[in-house]
Amino acid sequence: MAHAARLHESHQMDKMNNKQTHSFQAEVAQLLHLVTHSLYSNKEIFLRELISNASDACDKLRFEALNDPSLYGDQPDLQVRVSFDKQARTITIADTGIGMSEQEAIDHLGTIAKSGTRDFMSKLSGDQKADSQLIGQFGVGFYSGFIVADKITVESRRAGLPANEGVRWVSGGSGDFEVEQIERAERGTSITLHLRDDAQEFLNAWKLKQLINKYSDHISLPILMEKEEWKEGENDQPGEMVATGEWEVVNQASALWTRPKKDITDEQYIEFYKAITHDNEAPLSWSHNRVEGNTEYTQLLYIPSHAPMDLWNRDKKAGVKLYVKRVFIMDDAEALMPTYLRFVKGVIDSADLPLNVSRELLQESRDVRLIRDGNTRRVLSMLEDLAKHDKHDAMATEGDVVDVVSEDDKAKEGKYTKFYTEFGAVLKEGLGEDFSNGERIAKLLRFASTTSDAVVVSLADYKARMKEGQEAIYYITADTLAAAKNSPQLEVFKKKGIEVLLMTDRVDEWALNYLTEFDGTPMQSVAKGAVDLGKLQDEEEKKAAQEAAETFKPTLAKLKEALKNEVEDVRVTTRLVDSPACIVVQDGGISSQLARMLKQAGQPIPQSKPVLEVNPEHPLVKKLEGSVHFNDLAHILFDQALLAEGGLPEDPAAYVRRVNALLV
Ligand code: ADP
Numbered sequence: 001m002a003h004a005a006r007l008h009e010s011h012q013m014d015k016m017n018n019k020q021t022h023s024f025q026a027e028v029a030q031l032l033h034l035v036t037h038s039l040y041s042n043k044e045i046f047l048r049e050l051i052s053n054a055s056d057a058c059d060k061l062r063f064e065a066l067n068d069p070s071l072y073g074d075q076p077d078l079q080v081r082v083s084f085d086k087q088a089r090t091i092t093i094a095d096t097g098i099g100m101s102e103q104e105a106i107d108h109l110g111t112i113a114k115s116g117t118r119d120f121m122s123k124l125s126g127d128q129k130a131d132s133q134l135i136g137q138f139g140v141g142f143y144s145g146f147i148v149a150d151k152i153t154v155e156s157r158r159a160g161l162p163a164n165e166g167v168r169w170v171s172g173g174s175g176d177f178e179v180e181q182i183e184r185a186e187r188g189t190s191i192t193l194h195l196r197d198d199a200q201e202f203l204n205a206w207k208l209k210q211l212i213n214k215y216s217d218h219i220s221l222p223i224l225m226e227k228e229e230w231k232e233g234e235n236d237q238p239g240e241m242v243a244t245g246e247w248e249v250v251n252q253a254s255a256l257w258t259r260p261k262k263d264i265t266d267e268q269y270i271e272f273y274k275a276i277t278h279d280n281e282a283p284l285s286w287s288h289n290r291v292e293g294n295t296e297y298t299q300l301l302y303i304p305s306h307a308p309m310d311l312w313n314r315d316k317k318a319g320v321k322l323y324v325k326r327v328f329i330m331d332d333a334e335a336l337m338p339t340y341l342r343f344v345k346g347v348i349d350s351a352d353l354p355l356n357v358s359r360e361l362l363q364e365s366r367d368v369r370l371i372r373d374g375n376t377r378r379v380l381s382m383l384e385d386l387a388k389h390d391k392h393d394a395m396a397t398e399g400d401v402v403d404v405v406s407e408d409d410k411a412k413e414g415k416y417t418k419f420y421t422e423f424g425a426v427l428k429e430g431l432g433e434d435f436s437n438g439e440r441i442a443k444l445l446r447f448a449s450t451t452s453d454a455v456v457v458s459l460a461d462y463k464a465r466m467k468e469g470q471e472a473i474y475y476i477t478a479d480t481l482a483a484a485k486n487s488p489q490l491e492v493f494k495k496k497g498i499e500v501l502l503m504t505d506r507v508d509e510w511a512l513n514y515l516t517e518f519d520g521t522p523m524q525s526v527a528k529g530a531v532d533l534g535k536l537q538d539e540e541e542k543k544a545a546q547e548a549a550e551t552f553k554p555t556l557a558k559l560k561e562a563l564k565n566e567v568e569d570v571r572v573t574t575r576l577v578d579s580p581a582c583i584v585v586q587d588g589g590i591s592s593q594l595a596r597m598l599k600q601a602g603q604p605i606p607q608s609k610p611v612l613e614v615n616p617e618h619p620l621v622k623k624l625e626g627s628v629h630f631n632d633l634a635h636i637l638f639d640q641a642l643l644a645e646g647g648l649p650e651d652p653a654a655y656v657r658r659v660n661a662l663l664v
Contacts, residue, residue, distance in 0.1 A: 057097025059328035094190035218256030573613035
């Protein structure tokens with residue numbers, strides 16, 4: 001091997017004697033405790049995490065050196081060396097990457113900078129079992145070393161700094177760490193793990209190679225280990241494997257996405273995903289393509305199987321890494337994916353972008369726009385494919401009879417439902433964000449409905465079940481499924497057996513503004529405007545309603561007068577069967593659900609009074625006529641309508657007083 005420098009043997013004596021002790025940030029201490037107490041059943045991931053950090057450090061150097069080649073100094077090779085020492089019971093992972101200055105070591109290995117990690121920490125319940133499940137879905141990076149080590153020594157020097165500005169960082173993983181300046185000849189970082197008693201199994205070349213093969217084969221850097229050979233024992237001692245001082249590359253050392261699809265196993269795709277995302281769960285689906293056209297690039301995109309902690313942060317960067325001609329450029333290249341697909345992870349490797357491309361430049365590049373459009377279409381097709389093979393859809397979609405179910409198809413069953421539970425609400429943002437794909441997004445939507453509590457009804461399913469003469473897709477938005485289901489506005493629909501979609505996601509109300517029709521059929525909220533069942537209502541019903549409205553006119557006028565501060569209008573309705581009254585939003589107004597949300601968020605609510613609709617057939621309403629308590633009854637009617645849809649009377653005490661007065 002040409003690169004003979006033994007990176008991890010740089011224990012220069014500490015002449016400066018400038019040790020400082022620092023405390024870990026509270027969150028780090030908490031994370032460390034959790035790591036050591038809950039990940040011991042999956043110890044081996046430490047190697048993946050540390051090699052992945054080493055690889056990132058090399059990527060960063062390569063990138064910085066684009067502008068300043070002198071950073072390479074006299075070591076042009078980027079590589080990782082993994083070695084172990086049986087006597088000392090240590091494993092060392094050494095890289096020739098960017099390295100860390102003393103301050104960087106203090107900052108990066110003692111605090112948590114990433115917002116994702118902080119969000120994660122805030123979700124912890126303190127319940128050991130629940131927390132360890134959470135952490136299983138979460139990358140712990142450098143700190144995973146403490147799963148197998150009771151002490152970690154990091155030695156590092158940042159590229160470009162002189163040899164006497166190296167740093168040694170030592171910690172036992174609880175409470176604090178020590179930092180001192182050291183002399184270090186080589187650039188880069190070496191991490192030495194002092195293994196716990198129960199982790200001695202890793203002091204074995206075969207075992208380490210096997211793990212590198214499993215977790216890090218796709219890393220584009222060479223990973224080297226020392227060659228061993230068998231040495232016969234002397235004087236009746238047993239023989240053993242000993243190091244030869246010669247290093248060999250033990251991984252494929254070509255970036256996974258650059259290899260032909262047919263040479264990559266599912267297992268390898270999954271391991272690559274885990275390595276770039278630090279997610280321990282396999283993805284739901286992936287797609288790997290070389291795209292040639294107006295711009296040339298390789299695309300490897302994954303759909304995770306669960307939402308990250310910070311999914312709701314719309315500012316969160318997308319999870320797609322950008323490479324240009326195999327050189328790593330940046331993480332989280334948001335310009336490569338629309339915001340509503342921010343959950344997608346993966347790699348884009350462009351053949352056409354300049355190496356010195358910046359985030360600002362990305363926003364304006366025509367190539368990037370083409371790549372983003374290509375990525376969007378690809379993700380939507382992946383979702384369509386999952387949806388097509390989901391069981392519910394296979395049963396419900398007409399003309400899509402699957403007669404031959406392959407193993408592959410089987411494996412996809414249930415995946416779309418899982419995807420939708422995790423990411424459906426984010427996908428809906430696409431209705432307002434990506435008009436060009438609005439139709440495809442609409443087809444991917446799923447809802448609960450009056451015939452299905454499970455969120456599996458597609459708009460196409462709904463249309464296929466529409467009643468003869470039904471002219472709209474009916475829906476209702478509410479805070480919870482129970483509130484939606486029991487809403488008085490649904491009564492007449494239930495009576496007539498008309499399905500209504502029940503929408504309970506916070507984004508529904510907003511998203512539905514952008515979805516006014518599906519496949520030629522208008523979307524109609526059952527809580528907005530006058531209910532017009534059109535052809536679903538027969539002549540007799542229409543006549544009866546008109547007559548009721550006529551005889552009820554004087555009472556209606558009195559109601560309007562009594563409630564003039566509360567409502568815009570009072571009218572007779574046919575939408576109620578069992579309830580006396582309900583609140584209806586005027587066409588174009590915002591629903592009471594959205595109004596409540598805005599109010600909670602402290603946002604101004606556009607002033608528009610609702611309409612009160614009353615059911616003239618209801619005994620309580622009939623009682624109004626000639627009652628001496630007319631005013632109280634009118635207010636009770638209105639307040640109860642508010643309560644029924646999950647709202648609160650403006651003056652709850654007054655409501656109670658009125659009801660009590662009547663009860664007595
Ligand atoms: P992450 O890698 O996800 O950011 P880690 O906890 O694994 O989180 O690492 C924290 C930080 O420490 C990294 O972001 C990086 O700045 C620094 N670091 C870790 N390992 C190395 C290394 N081998 N070389 C240089 N810097 C490193």
